[in-house]
Amino acid sequence: MTASISSQFNPNIIHFPKDGEPFLAANEWQVWNGEQDEGGIPDLEHGAHKVLVPFHWWITHHKNADIIERANKGEIGVWFAADEDILKHADLIEAGKKVWPIVAAHFPIFRDGRSFSTAALLRDRLDWQGEIRAIGDVLIDQLLQGARVGFDSFELRPDQNLELGLNQFNLFTVTTQNSWRGKRSLLNAENA
Template sequence: MSQANTSNSHMIPAHDQILHFPKGGKPSAAPNEWPIWSGNNSKNEDEGGNLTLPDLDPGRNKVLVPFTWWVQHHQEADVKAKAQNGQIGVWFAADDDILKHAELIEQGKTRWPLVAAHFPIFRDGRSFSTAALLRDRLGWDKEIRAIGDVLIDQLLQGARVGFDSFALRPDQNMDVALKQFDVFTVTTQNSWRNQRTLLSA
């Protein structure tokens, strides 16, 4: 089991592979190209005391930034340029009121290649609601990634409510994770992915 983003204290730890499970597709693993910036690092303050984008490891030019940071900085030239180049995505904290910012998220549809929802601890299920709201109420049709304290046990529920990629916690086994979606072949509730299974009598 390997780890990514654990050497920098201002980055949120994540597995070095991403589990992708697109709607209508099959699960697969791919390298994690999106480090997750926590937004908490005084080294990245400008002369006015404002947080600037972090310095990334060599070879990396993409970053997920906190949505609260985006709200404050999305009009800045450097941020606009990186977003235009597909180098910035945003992640939502569990307590972010995304419906309050529906207009900004609507603008983000043309700027962010993906968005993510953060699980501060695996027992906190608020980010499942974030994914569902993004799909059902806000019409987000691109990638939604689960980040933070994401365990294998959360994959099936996450896939049903709207997540189509997962940055698992670094200690999780990717081989085991990839098999989770074959565990249940019958569904009893409708979901973002499909209708419930109709069982013949």
């Protein structure tokens, strides 16, 4: 599994609830790569109090008492690497629904679209109802596609313009394909 993740942090995210309008929100979650601190999660007492840990790290540490305690407090979510086989771990993800307030899918580079499939699988096959965040090398060009497959929050790469990102969701008034957000637009008889 690829555990490498950028240490860049965007203090704001774009949140786009399924039945709502997109808006900017403070980013409360730090993304941890799992390779620091000799296996222990970051100190949640100081600074950010919530952490996204790599799913492969969760697999081997989720039974530890301190991890269970923090997860039950809603302080721990997981992120999936682009090459993660999430269907192989459906039972663990099912159990995670009870403790993870958020999951994320990592884009190691913007042209690697495997994390779109991760979001779609989480929504369609694993019935994930909570927040799914796009993290990593996320550009404004990916927002519409991400929103269609199941992402409802986006931590854009720090050099991306958040206001411009918000405007991406208003580019089109008609959709021609079904998506996680709803059915395609129906053209009325006048336009047919």
